Amino acid sequence: MEAGRRQISVGDVLNETFSIYGQNFGALIGGAIVVFVLVGIASGLLQNSGGLVLGTLALIVELVGRAIFVGFVVRLVEDVRDGRRDHTVGDLFSSASDAIVPLIGFGILFGIGVGIGFILLVIPGLFLLTMWSVGAPAIVVEKEGVIGAFGRSWNLVRGDGWRVFAVLLVVFLIGLAVSAVLLAIGNSIGNGASLVAGIVAAVITAPIYAIAVSALFFDLGGGGQGASAQASTATAPPAA
Template identity: 25%
Template structure:
């Protein structure tokens, strides 16, 4: 658009470099006596013509005058701009491939430790069931399966507690690995642990509080049913109270699903905030709530898709071992050798599945957190500036981790950080002025 005769049209940057020189002269020359080119000749007759063609309303992609914004820098696993779904999944895969020891190796160790109690309990249960099938009229035909079921229950509870502890610690370490991988840096398991161990108590508190929030309505419903059963409300087959309780329970369950998805989505970014920003439990939950607000449906869709992909991967890897272990446990008749082989096969399947799904889900959550900060706080500009400094320096300094502090951003959830210049008092590039 022009403001009047002789004014310069508004042309996107990058167009002028593709234009021929005005009036047929050399580049940078007006082809007039005494001009920059120094060539003689009469000036063109008629009104002066613009050096630029009229800007099209919608330049065609790849056309001669099409404007292409520069690509965002990609020093690490993701481009430093708001992320699409493909960027998040691709970045998660690159995180695992670029740091195999800190992701797959550590996840395999945690999965092996947590899978042993569950696998042993399942092996005993399958062995007891095999004894029952081989001799249904034995004296211990009933007590054997009961003991096997009890062992499976105990093994499952122990495995759940160990999984809770292991995955909480693993989440902190993997988030630290991701924070450095965004800039193209690598980090050892020991260094990641040193950076994350101070945040482990806050992670445990966060997981416990989140679990309480998500399960509180369900626990209340169970308490109501237990109270009704203790009062004899379910005695008899034609009791109207029992029928009404079942209907109320079904309606409650249907209402509980939206509740569960809503709070699960709003609190999904709290763990990265605890590890990378050093926040407390309630502060991290508030931070996650603000980051997700306004984009809840997209975040929920990505989380559900991640869970579905993790379930598919887990099934593909674990089902063959689970099937083999179950078959051997049942056909062995409860022998010690058969129980050991079945437990090993079941454990191997769970380890293979978990060593992939643990870092995959942690990576998606971390990159979703980075994406929401870039969209809500223009955090991509901070990341791009740091990436340019790293490129000029030629290496990635450990002080780059300080960039995840909430003071580096421009959104409502990130107040300015006062008290230290970027990267700490000294910074990765020498003392700060």
């Protein structure tokens, strides 16, 4: 068994996910706003300008933004698992910066592989989505390469696939419910409010999945924390 690995409990992972979210709400939402709003504006301007080159640049901007945010959240979860956040938001973004390129590469291959799996009667896509779910944290924390992250994730998840899948499913349903409510409110208001509601939904829900897969990574023995790490129940105020 992986050193530091502990039995995955769907309830425990979800409790830790929302505990970390609540205690670090300002940092997470602030980071999401900076990344997704600014990236969304830049990407939108490039796409509206038209042309294949600018469209490709818009896609690259989006990929970079998502990679930055994932790296930031992984570092934040790693930091708070001792009971408090010791590093500032700037420190966390900076410490994840060297993982941006491999995270982008992993994200592209992950999307292609899972997408092909969904085309093949859905089940293979769900299987790959589960088995590769903790590849991004492996890149950030353990400095795995793009290809190595797939194998590392597979080895960590193996034996706990159903529990990991259950966590991912619940997180997906929660995000879907939040987005549906906000979009319904936006549609009822009209006058472009649905666009704003979509952005707000993305900002609010983006940290949930990233925190959950980070918690899973450490619980499965990644980074050598596993059972030795305590779920975040900070009583001291986090760093600014």
